[in-house]
Amino acid sequence: MPSFSYYASAEAIPPTGAVPVFCDIDPASYITSADQVKAVMTPQTKAVIAVHLFGNIAPVAEIEALGVPVVEDCAQAAGSAGQDGNPGALGTIASHSFYPSKNLGAFGDGGAITTSDRELAERVRMLRFHGSRDRVNHEEIGFNSRLDEIQAAVLRILLPQLPAWAAHRAAAASRYEELGLGRLVTLPQATAGAAPAWHLFVVGTDDPDQLSQQLAASGIQSRGYYRRPIHEQPSMSSWRPATGSLPGTDEAARRHLALPISATISDEQIEQVVTAVGAALS
Secondary structure (H helix, E strand, O other): OEOOOOOHHHHOOHHHOOOOOOEOOEOOOOEOOHHHHHOOOOOOOOOEEEEOHHHOOOOHHHHHOOOOOEEEEOOOOOOOEEOOEOOOOOOOEEEEEOOOOOOOOOOOOOEEEEEOOHHHHHHHHHHHEOOEOOOOOEOOOOOEOOOOHHHHHHHHHHHHHHHHHHHHHHHHHHHHHHOOHHHOOEOOOOOOOOEOOOOOEEEEOOOHHHHHHHHHHOOOOOEOOOOOOHHHOHHHHHHOOOOOOOHHHHHHHHHEEEEOOOOOOOHHHHHHHHHHHHHHHO
């Protein structure tokens, strides 16, 4: 799995008895390629977590061609589309987040799992309710991990609006490019055939912290999300790869900065951001 991601992507691995193995990313797209996965695979590899980071789409079909199941992390990809289909329907199984800040967010914590494998689906249903199929017999140690009815009702109302929200996010990213932001910072590159509904619009710049401070002085919020990649976290010290073995990850962690984007951002606001970035970097 990629180290440049939210910590939860890796946090789920050790409790299963498995060991996280970290692979590199392309710092232009923030996505792991099949070749980068292959470089760290061994005969003991049981699965690959493909993260659709920031709404960009990982090459799931190419990774599956390596002969391993693919678990999709779709937490940031609601509304995005790939050349082989929509995230959540590309791999063996997928996780989704409905945290309020996501492209499709509830009023509180929530998530979902999707799979086309009937046996997996049945086991997930059992595990989410304390390992029980009938509320009487508990076949496995499970979890209390059901989406509550209020959040489900909220999501059911919001879901029809997702295509329009996704289109607005994509248009906002295009507007940034049209206004020449790419002459000032490195724009995120969509992977082949992807139509990202950018959850975060993350650019690259040599001194992101300084730029963020100057934008804040203009009333514009920006931030870096993964300054410390997962493999550098204290809890992951037992599985840390050699220093310098993930150069793309190191570059992305050092240079990335998320600029404003949302389902409601206006052209005027985008123009203000581009103007402020230009002034800060001049």
